[in-house]
Amino acid sequence: MPADAVRADIRHFLTSRRARITPQQAGLPDFGGRRQVSGLRRSEVAQLASISVEYYTRLERGNVGGVSEEILDSLAGALQLDDVERAHLAALVRAASTPHRSADRDGGTSHVRESLQQILDALTGAAAFVRNAHLDVLATNQLARALYEEALDTDDQRPNLARFVFLDPRARRFYRDWEGIAHDAVGSLRTEAARTPGDTDLADLIDELATHSDEFAIRWDAHDVEYYRSGQQRFHHAAVGDLDLDYDALEIPADPGLTIVIYTLSPTSAYADVFLRLRANAMAGGNCPG
Template structure:
């Protein structure tokens, strides 16, 4: 990613975070009068971060050379950034200061070690798959193949979850909270773009989705970042019906950029019978006609 693009991302990210806060949100007195900006003024952010207005203006323009971790921490606190946003800002600053730095992270890895497939296959009570940071599904167990049969049913190999969410109309039925998964998908790609700014495959994927999906483009322009870590995902499976499953995303330290995603359910949960039926399905039973 060119240096100018990284600086633009920093500018847009800081501007968008500033715009979402009001003086009341930040604990500042409301002096009244008409405000010409959405959210906080630059002077107010500078005051909260205990830096000069001139210095904050320089940072917001993407000129972050030599900025200290202490200043970034103060700025993150002033803008009420969460942990994911703090990490994103730090990644953007690293990219701006060392645009050609080497990294051992392969966000677009296309293969998994045999031992990881063995681990997936051993998980018989949970749907589990391995994905890379581009949201490509690289390996699955049998239950994941049954759960994600529509996402896996594609000519694009490996299947990509972001393409499924934004380009396949079946996704809106499959994900009962489509808005939530769309937000998470864009947020994950935005965070990865800051970590690996020189990845041409990721840039190509983002350009493709922004060109083909107005909804993706609008979310991308919002500069929100997110990690898909844990929670509950609400599905509507074409054969098993509604499923409210608990998910956990576990990063693999030995393979930076790869994540194991699992979906499980308590035996006493309301949708446990439907999940049990899905576990009993054989691949040929899941073939659509």
């Protein structure tokens, strides 16, 4: 990522974060009257972060050389950044400081060790797959193949979940909370883009999605970031119907950039029968009636 692009990302990220906070939310007095900016003024952010307005203005313009961790922490507190946003800002600062550094991880790797596939296959009561940081699905177990049948049905060499979400109309039916998964997908890619500013494959993917999907482009311009860690996903499977599953996304320390995503279901869940039908479908290797 060129240095100018990194500085622009810092500018847009900081301005979008201060635009979402009202003086009341920041604990500042509101003297009434018409405000010319949405959210906080630069002077108010500087006051909250205990830095000068001139210094904050320089930071917001992307001139972050020499900024300390203490200043970043103060800025994160002033802008009410969560842990993901704080880490994202730090990654952008690193990228701006060393714009030509080589990536310290391969977020687009396609290699999956045999032992990882063995782990997937051993998880017979869960749907599990390995993806990289570009959201390419690299390996699955039997149940995940049945669950993600439509997403994996692609002419691409490697199925990509972001392409499925934004470029395949079936995704809006498959994900019952499409808005949520769309937000998470964009946030994950933006987080990775800051981590690996020199990743041209990721840049190409982002350009492709922004060109062909207005929904993606709008969300990308919002500069929201996200880690896909744990929660519940609401599906509508073409063969078995509605299904709510718990998920956990586990990064693999031995393979930076790779993540195992595991879907499970409590035996007492209202969707237990549906999950059993999905397992039967997986074992049969075909569609089963809903």
